[in-house]
Amino acid sequence: MTKILVAVTGASAMLYVQSFLEMLDRENNVTVHGICSEAGEKVLELEHKKGSRNLPAVTKWFDCKDFTAAPASGSSGYDSMVVIPCSMGTLAAISTGITSNLIHRAADVMLKENKKLILVTRETPLNRTHLKNMLTVHDAGATICPPHPSFYLKPGSLEEAAMTFAWRLGDQLGLKMKGRKRWENDE
Structure with missing residues (x-):
């Protein structure tokens, strides 16, 4: 049984959270626990019209x-x-080791235990501080994975585009995903 911790912070991109958790919901050997920041709850409500407790x-x-x-x-x-x-802000806290909430502390724990930590960083454009923080957490062992869909899979909706990214996260976690589409070059 794989045990995954999902943390939701107050950045835009809640469609990706929904798709990722839907994908995890179809996996048989996965247990998922969650943490949602106060700002995360607010953005979930704004973008998705639901709170964290209503996610799959x-x-x-x-x-x-x-x-x-x-x-x-x-x-x-x-x-x-x-x-x-x-x-x-969460990226900055993790990169400096400041653990002012459970999300920051849990990420710090993952790094110190040499466990997989994936940060779906959501901001554009990036300034020098953002880039330095990304490099710092990468050097500490985290994976930076900005939310970019796989358009070569020709998604027909925003939800399908978000699912192509959820599959990418599943690949990073080493999951065998049901219905996972892959690149096929017929040439």
């Missing part, structure tokens, strides 16, 4: 302020963590 796949949600929650400890047994979307 997540069987347990932790309070972002609860430093006694399981994700605050390396012994919690998570195999990986995905911060989707990852605000530039």
Whole structure:
């Protein structure tokens, strides 16, 4: 059983959160827990008209302020963590080791335990500070994965485009995904 921690922060791109969790919901051997920041809840409501507790796949949600929650400890047994979307403020906190909430602390734990940490960074354009923070977390062991759909798969809607990115995240997590489309060059 793969145990994945998903964190939602206050950046735009909640369509990707929905698609990623729908994809995880179809996986048999995956347990998903979640943390949502206060700003994440607000952006979910603005963009998606629902709160985190109404998202698929997540069987347990932790309070972002609860430093006694399981994700605050390396012994919690998570195999990986995905911060989707990852605000530039969250990226900055992770890159400097500042753990002012459970999302920051859990990401710090993943890095210190040499576990998979994927940051779906959501900002454009990027300034020098953003780029330096990305390089810092990359050098610490995280994967930076901006939300870019695979247009070569010819998605017919925004939801299909978001699913192409969810599959990319699943690949990064080593999941065997049902219905995963791949590039096929017929030439």
